[in-house]
Each structure stands twice: as C-alpha cells, then as structure tokens.
Amino acid sequence: MRVVATAGHVDHGKSTLVRALTGMEPDRWAEERRRGMTIDLGFAWTTLPSGGTVAFVDVPGHERFVPNMLAGVGPAPAALFVVAADEGWMPQSAEHLAALHALGVAYGLLVVTRADLADPGPALARARAEIAATSLGHVEAVAVSAVTGVGLPDLRAALDRLAARLPDPPADAPVRLWVDRSFTITGSGTVVTGTLGGGRLAVGDHLELAGTGEQVRVRGLHRLGVARDRVDAVARVAVNLRNVPRDRLGRGEALLTPGRFGRTDLLDVRVTGEPAADLPATLTLHVGSAAVAARVRPLGVDTVRLRLARPLPLLVGDRALLRDPGRHLIAGGVTVLDVAPPPLTRRGAAAARARVLADLDGRPDLAGELRRRALARVGELTRMGVPVTTAPVAGDWLADPEHWAALAARLAAETTRYAAAHPLEAGVPVDVLRHRLGLPDRVLVEALVRPPLRVAGGRVTASAGDALPEPVARAVARVRAEYADRPFQAPEAHRLAEWGLGPRELGAAVRAGALLRLADTVVLLPGAVDAAARVLAGLPQPFTLSAARQALDTTRRVAVPLLELLDRRGVTRRLPDDARSVVSPPP
Numbered sequence: 194m195r196v197v198a199t200a201g202h203v204d205h206g207k208s209t210l211v212r213a214l215t216g217m218e219p220d221r222w223a224e225e226r227r228r229g230m231t232i233d234l235g236f237a238w239t240t241l242p243s244g245g246t247v248a249f250v251d252v253p254g255h256e257r258f259v260p261n262m263l264a265g266v267g268p269a270p271a272a273l274f275v276v277a278a279d280e281g282w283m284p285q286s287a288e289h290l291a292a293l294h295a296l297g298v299a300y301g302l303l304v305v306t307r308a309d310l311a312d313p314g315p316a317l318a319r320a321r322a323e324i325a326a327t328s329l330g331h332v333e334a335v336a337v338s339a340v341t342g343v344g345l346p347d348l349r350a351a352l353d354r355l356a357a358r359l360p361d362p363p364a365d366a367p368v369r370l371w372v373d374r375s376f377t378i379t380g381s382g383t384v385v386t387g388t389l390g391g392g393r394l395a396v397g398d399h400l401e402l403a404g405t406g407e408q409v410r411v412r413g414l415h416r417l418g419v420a421r422d423r424v425d426a427v428a429r430v431a432v433n434l435r436n437v438p439r440d441r442l443g444r445g446e447a448l449l450t451p452g453r454f455g456r457t458d459l460l461d462v463r464v465t466g467e468p469a470a471d472l473p474a475t476l477t478l479h480v481g482s483a484a485v486a487a488r489v490r491p492l493g494v495d496t497v498r499l500r501l502a503r504p505l506p507l508l509v510g511d512r513a514l515l516r517d518p519g520r521h522l523i524a525g526g527v528t529v530l531d532v533a534p535p536p537l538t539r540r541g542a543a544a545a546r547a548r549v550l551a552d553l554d555g556r557p558d559l560a561g562e563l564r565r566r567a568l569a570r571v572g573e574l575t576r577m578g579v580p581v582t583t584a585p586v587a588g589d590w591l592a593d594p595e596h597w598a599a600l601a602a603r604l605a606a607e608t609t610r611y612a613a614a615h616p617l618e619a620g621v622p623v624d625v626l627r628h629r630l631g632l633p634d635r636v637l638v639e640a641l642v643r644p645p646l647r648v649a650g651g652r653v654t655a656s657a658g659d660a661l662p663e664p665v666a667r668a669v670a671r672v673r674a675e676y677a678d679r680p681f682q683a684p685e686a687h688r689l690a691e692w693g694l695g696p697r698e699l700g701a702a703v704r705a706g707a708l709l710r711l712a713d714t715v716v717l718l719p720g721a722v723d724a725a726a727r728v729l730a731g732l733p734q735p736f737t738l739s740a741a742r743q744a745l746d747t748t749r750r751v752a753v754p755l756l757e758l759l760d761r762r763g764v765t766r767r768l769p770d771d772a773r774s775v776v777s778p779p780p
Contacts, residue, residue, distance in 0.1 A: 295526030466525030493547030508578030620654030
C-alpha cells in the first residue's frame, strides 16, 4: 500500500476528487457534507491499474483547520496537490505548499481540477512554478474533471508512477504510529488510526504510549477495512487496543516500539524559512499528528533550541514545522539535530553550541555523536535514532576512541600520582579514580586498566607485584627473621612500633600479603594458617583450645583469633562443648 495526502486551497475539489477516484465518501461527518468542505481528516482507498493500492488522507483546506490538515500530512510520504482551474493559486494553496516544503515531502503529483469549467493551463503553469521551488521539485501534472471524468484515467496512471517511485521503508524499523483518530467500537473497545510509516504491527504486540510510557497490547488490526494478523508499512491502519480507555488516546499521541524511543521536551533544531532571530518567542511545533506549544531560543543564524510544553518521542533527523497560529502562517521547517542537548549555563555557551550545530545535517551519525558526547550508553543512542554499529568499551557504554585513549593516559597518571602521595596504600580506590576522571560508572575505570596496572580488591595499583615502600619492607623482613622458627607467635605491639610498623604500615603490609592480621595488633607470617591446620590435624580429634595452644606453642592471645579464623575458613568446626575438630585439612 502507498499513502498519499491531499493538499490545496479550501473548496478546490480535493474530497470530490478522492470520491471520484475511490467511490468512497472521505468526509466522515454530516457537518462536513452539509457545509461542502472537509473539517477533519478523511480516508479512502482505491486499486491502481498495476494492482497496487493507494490510500488517501483527505485533509481540510480552510485556514481554520490547518492544524487538522497538518495532522494528516505529517506522517504521509507523498502529496496530491490540488488546484482548481477556475480559481487558480490561492492563499491556502501557498500555506499548504509551505507546510509540505517544511516537512520535507519530496514526492507528489499536481492535479488541476475543474478542467470542465476553465482552461487548466494558467493554473497549471502557476502551480508548477510554485511547487518547483520547494522540496517537491518538478512534479508530474494532470488536469481532470471529477464531474465529467476527463483526465481520471491519466491521473490513475500517474498515481501508479508515483507509487513506484516511493521508497520502501526498512522492515525492521521501530514502530511510531502517530494517532490521528480515536474512537470506541461496542464490543471491541478503543480503536486508533494512523499512518504506519515504518516497521510492522502484529496482533498481540506490546507497544508503549508516548505520553506515559505505559505498555498496551494490540487486540486487533484493520487495514483497508479488513481484519489482519499483521500490517507492514507503509499503510493506513486501525489498531484495537486491549483495556485502554478512549480518553487516554487522542490525536497527537503515538504508539511506540518499547525501548526504541526517548521522550524529550528540549531539542536543538535547524529551521528553514524565517531567520532564527526573527522567530516569535512562542510557536506551535507540528510533528506527526502532534501539535505542541514551543518556546524558541535562537542559537545561530538558522538554529534554535525548542522547549516543548510536553515531551514527544522524537529522533535525530525528524522533520517538523513551526507555525504561528496567531498570524496563520508557517514560520519555518524544522530538522531535528539533537534530542538530548547539553545545558547552556555558562557565558558564551549558546554561541559555542551554534558552532557545533552548524556542522550537523540531521543525519544520525554514531562517530559524531560519540565525539560530541565522549561517552554514551547504547540504549541512549538507540532511543535518539542513532544506529549503534560498534561494540561497547565496557558494559553498555560506548566511547569516542580519542577520548577513551586520553582517559587511559589520565588514569595511569592519576594512579602514579596517588601512589606517590599515599605510599602505604596498595593502589588507588576505583571510586577515587572514577571521580578524578569524571566517569559515570566504575566499570569504565576497570575497563581502562592496562598492564602494568591491575585491579585488585577494588583498587588500581601501579606495580605488577605487591611492592612495599622500602622502610616497610625492611620491617617485615625483620619480623620474618625473628619469627621464622616460631610461626605461631606474634610480636608485641611495642616491638612492632620499634621496628617501624605502626597502624598504617601494618595495613600496607597486610594488604600486600606480607603479613597476616588476626586482630588489631596481632600479626603472623602469611603461611601460618596452613601450617597451623597441619599441626592441628595431627592431634586427637576433637581437641580443646588448651591442646591447640600447646601444640602450636603459642599464647591465648594468638590461639583464640587463629582458631576463629580457621573456623571461618571451614578448616575447623567448633562443637557445642567448645572443642574443635579439623574437617578440611590442607594438602
């Protein structure tokens, strides 16, 4: 299916033309038919000579209903521009064309209607000239009379050629269905309609409501009035939603593939039309079927920051338009450049931001986004509409290569600096490095560590081994020499102090594995635990604290914490009578 929106001045025969092509009544409301003009959106479809189907979104032409017109044109990929031969180019012709140009619509047909009432030549020449200067460019033109049928076969053939030129959307694109109608059907519940511009919908799918993030489930689908299990883009589709009240879904809401869209009320855009500095402070942003008030902050010659009255599910590269409802004119077309822009809090930040935006063209660019953001999560970029084609550096984090290399160099320098300032510590804590490098996640710190740096015990050390400062190493050597043949005796606190092993030095030696701490000032050589286990395994089982103390030739000051350590490690088991037995002797 191809979807085409009508456009043109009020009462130039858009609905009459759709009726003649399809045999269907696009004006849904009695008031529309009574007044002879379209007020809201109408829908109809027909089969083309090639066998393909084209669905028409028939939009109102009156200036009072331009927001309704934009809701229909916004999601449509092509336009059928209608000008009456007897009236020619009119004010709403210009505004509708400006809207199509602002939205970047590049495919269309020109139809001069009422060819039975006047020579279509002048109207056709003027309309062609006007359209050629827009995004539509040079379009095929057909003169018709819906009353006599003259030109309708030529128009059908031209629609076939237009349909053949329209690009196919990617089948794996996420769904973003802008809702243009919402109603209730007895026995079925809430139904919404819209133009499915990309992706695929299927019965049973779970979708998100753009306004709240709430998940909803597709109960049923209709395409061209027929129930379907699946609908592929591009298509006009009606979606029956399970257990969703109608008042939760109005025009401007959107149904989204879960997790694939963010919601933003702050965005940087490029505008065409009026210079950025001349734009009013408040305009209405029209995108999809949504119309949202926006505060405008000029940044550069053609770039502005928009603050929206409510968040919308926008992507980099989206096309929209700004309209001044008070002056009834299109203020400019919009290309979304950034849906997660940085704050402008410092003096000169706006000018600097304008220089950055000057180089952006609205095409999603992974390398460029990483260069500007330095670090970003995969999901964050995906929800911005930026395809992720490289592997994360850590977890789900992506990094700009140059920034990542600079971080690695800074990490090495900070580790060396910390070691010099804290010689008794076994490296710098990971969280300290995270703060010094300004990183949002400790997994990034660990991923930056390269030999000879290493991570151990939540710290990054600059030494490949567990090197100790020279004074501490000498003191530990003194302990080894004094107690090598008395492995289960511990030096008294005053002896340790005499040798230069105060609390900080002891902590460094213990972290390095050079000494084993049993209590605050009770330390043994590191092999004492296994040696004690072998001695105790040779005792009659079970054994008492007194028997253990005598076998180890040590004091109660050492024996009690040593046995408790063996209990915690599962080498010994304490029995109800406070005796112990060895349950897991060392090899």
